[in-house]
Amino acid sequence: MVIAGAISENDGNPAKKHKVLVIGAGTCGLRAAEVLIQAGCEVKVLEARNRVGGRIATTTKLGLPLDLGANWIHGNVGNPIIAIAEKAGSSYSIDELDDTIVFAPDGSLLPKRLGDEVVTKMWDYFDEGITYSAQNMETIKPNISFMDYYERKVAAEEGWGEERKAYQLQVADLLGSIVATEIRKQDFRNLHMEEPIPGENLFLSSTYGPVMDLMAETVLKEDGCLELNKPVERVETVQTADGGLVHNVYTKDGHSYTADAILCSIPLGSLKQDRVKFDPPIPERIRQSIKHLGYGSLEKTYITFPNAFWMDGPSYFIFLADPTASDRKTMAAISLAHIAAPHNQPTLLFYTHGETSKHITSILQFSTSPQESRQKILAFFQPYISRLPKYSASNPDCIPRGYVATNWLNDEYAGNGSYTNFPVGLVDGVEDVKVIEEGVKERRLWFCGEHTAPLLGLASVSGAYWAGEIAAKRCLGSFGIAEEEIVTA
Numbered sequence: 485m486v487i488a489g490a491i492s493e494n495d496g497n498p499a500k501k502h503k504v505l506v507i508g509a510g511t512c513g514l515r516a517a518e519v520l521i522q523a524g525c526e527v528k529v530l531e532a533r534n535r536v537g538g539r540i541a542t543t544t545k546l547g548l549p550l551d552l553g554a555n556w557i558h559g560n561v562g563n564p565i566i567a568i569a570e571k572a573g574s575s576y577s578i579d580e581l582d583d584t585i586v587f588a589p590d591g592s593l594l595p596k597r598l599g600d601e602v603v604t605k606m607w608d609y610f611d612e613g614i615t616y617s618a619q620n621m622e623t624i625k626p627n628i629s630f631m632d633y634y635e636r637k638v639a640a641e642e643g644w645g646e647e648r649k650a651y652q653l654q655v656a657d658l659l660g661s662i663v664a665t666e667i668r669k670q671d672f673r674n675l676h677m678e679e680p681i682p683g684e685n686l687f688l689s690s691t692y693g694p695v696m697d698l699m700a701e702t703v704l705k706e707d708g709c710l711e712l713n714k715p716v717e718r719v720e721t722v723q724t725a726d727g728g729l730v731h732n733v734y735t736k737d738g739h740s741y742t743a744d745a746i747l748c749s750i751p752l753g754s755l756k757q758d759r760v761k762f763d764p765p766i767p768e769r770i771r772q773s774i775k776h777l778g779y780g781s782l783e784k785t786y787i788t789f790p791n792a793f794w795m796d797g798p799s800y801f802i803f804l805a806d807p808t809a810s811d812r813k814t815m816a817a818i819s820l821a822h823i824a825a826p827h828n829q830p831t832l833l834f835y836t837h838g839e840t841s842k843h844i845t846s847i848l849q850f851s852t853s854p855q856e857s858r859q860k861i862l863a864f865f866q867p868y869i870s871r872l873p874k875y876s877a878s879n880p881d882c883i884p885r886g887y888v889a890t891n892w893l894n895d896e897y898a899g900n901g902s903y904t905n906f907p908v909g910l911v912d913g914v915e916d917v918k919v920i921e922e923g924v925k926e927r928r929l930w931f932c933g934e935h936t937a938p939l940l941g942l943a944s945v946s947g948a949y950w951a952g953e954i955a956a957k958r959c960l961g962s963f964g965i966a967e968e969e970i971v972t973a
């Protein structure tokens with residue numbers, strides 16, 4: 485990115501640079517800081533954790549790196565993350581992970597063609613629902629969930645027997661891992677806010693790690709710009725003697741900082757909990773919009789084995805919900821053994837959302853020893869593992885060697901959840917996002933993150949990146965730099 489035209493009144497006088505403080509060093513905060521640094525601002529980034537990346541994080545606990553948060557680049561058309569991933573030398577998987585089999589609630593395998601039809605139909609309903617809600621927002625009644633719409637679609641299908649309809653209804657819960665809650669809780673009127681960036685979904689087999697390294701590069705190179713382990717607790721805005729204003733920012737460890745402008749990129753879940761206090765308080769319209777939007781839960785559990793005993797079969801497994809067991813929701817697992825070398829590993833990735841996520845993370849929270857949580861988590865997934873092709877209880881390759889389960893729900897710096905969603909009853913989510921994104925210009929205070937992204941990027945890494953860029957431009961605008969003067973490359 486090249487910034488044409490610097491901050492005019494300060495040209496050649498670095499001491500008079502505008503001081504901007506960015507709260508949070510996730511994708512959004514890092515991108516915002518990068519744009520501001522390149523425009524000549526004096527930028528300070530305060531990050532609560534001992535690392536950058538926020539909801540992008542990798543672990544090597546099971547050997548090769550694994551993403552604990554984001555793993556996919558959603559939509560490769562016009563997506564800014566693609567260029568960074570290319571520069572980072574990333575590897576992707578697309579088709580390798582598409583070969584699906586579906587297990588019926590009784591554990592039997594659905595015929596391949598039927599399984600594929602059920603899954604394709606689920607995606608068709610989702611896409612049609614997005615289009616319908618975009619075109620009919622004004623006339624859709626409030627308090628209708630996406631599941632209500634989905635059920636009507638299934639009921640209207642002609643020529644399907646009861647069993648076929650039941651499969652179609654059971655598979656629907658998988659979409660909860662897109663919207664980070666049960667789809668019965670997803671508002672139908674606002675479903676169009678889930679529209680993805682166009683193009684293919686790419687699974688970053690080399691993980692987001694190298695991508696994040698590049699995203700953090702500018703900030704890390706800037707002397708003294710980034711401070712880790714600095715949870716911000718309070719932002720106080722005061723008038724100066726000359727009629728201007730200054731922000732005093734206080735961190736948990738008792739330090740304070742001053743700035744001319746604030747970009748607050750903490751998660752929506754943290755804003756909802758007032759994790760950073762503002763004095764004077766943030767305007768009521770923004771508080772209300774923060775309240776209206778939802779904040780969902782999505783967790784990942786990786787289970788690794790001595791060898792990928794399922795290897796000769798498909799790569800994507802769907803287990804339909806068992807109606808006789810309330811804790812046996814529809815589940816999906818991806819085989820990381822199928823991704824191309826050198827990133828392949830004998831590991832399964834299970835996604836959980838909503839109540840199932842709460843169940844898994846409560847095990848992590850309340851177990852009294854690592855052995856207890858290991859035993860309980862592996863026991864939870866065992867009924868799924870035992871259905872996989874070539875599973876045999878007596879084969880040592882079928883005994884898990886280790887696991888990693890994420891715990892975003894208990895992570896206060898992730899806002900105790902995963903990303904923004906749109907709960908039943910939400911009236912106008914687009915307006916709420918706009919209200920938060922516009923911030924408090926007169927106070928030079930902006931909120932940004934995946935929750936303030938342009939519509940197609942909401943709740944994603946790409947959206948967080950765009951949101952950082954937009955907030956930085958708003959901030960530069962308040963210093964008198966017009967949008968046209970900021971040239972992005």
Ligand SMILES: Cc1cc2nc3c(=O)[nH]c(=O)nc-3n(C[C@H](O)[C@H](O)[C@H](O)COP(=O)(O)OP(=O)(O)OC[C@H]3O[C@@H](n4cnc5c(N)ncnc54)[C@H](O)[C@@H]3O)c2cc1C
Binds near residue numbers: 507538714783
């Ligand atoms: C399990 C999971 C899977 C996901 N999968 C995908 C995916 O495949 N593809 C995709 O595009 N997106 C995915 N997402 C969403 C994606 O990770 C987020 O949308 C994106 O990373 C958010 O970036 P952000 O900068 O808005 O927020 P964050 O990355 O959360 O950054 C906010 C930063 O603020 C810091 N912070 C919080 N409170 C304070 C404080 N008081 N003081 C200072 N710092 C503070 C946090 O530590 C954090 O570093 C996933 C998320 C999860 C949880």
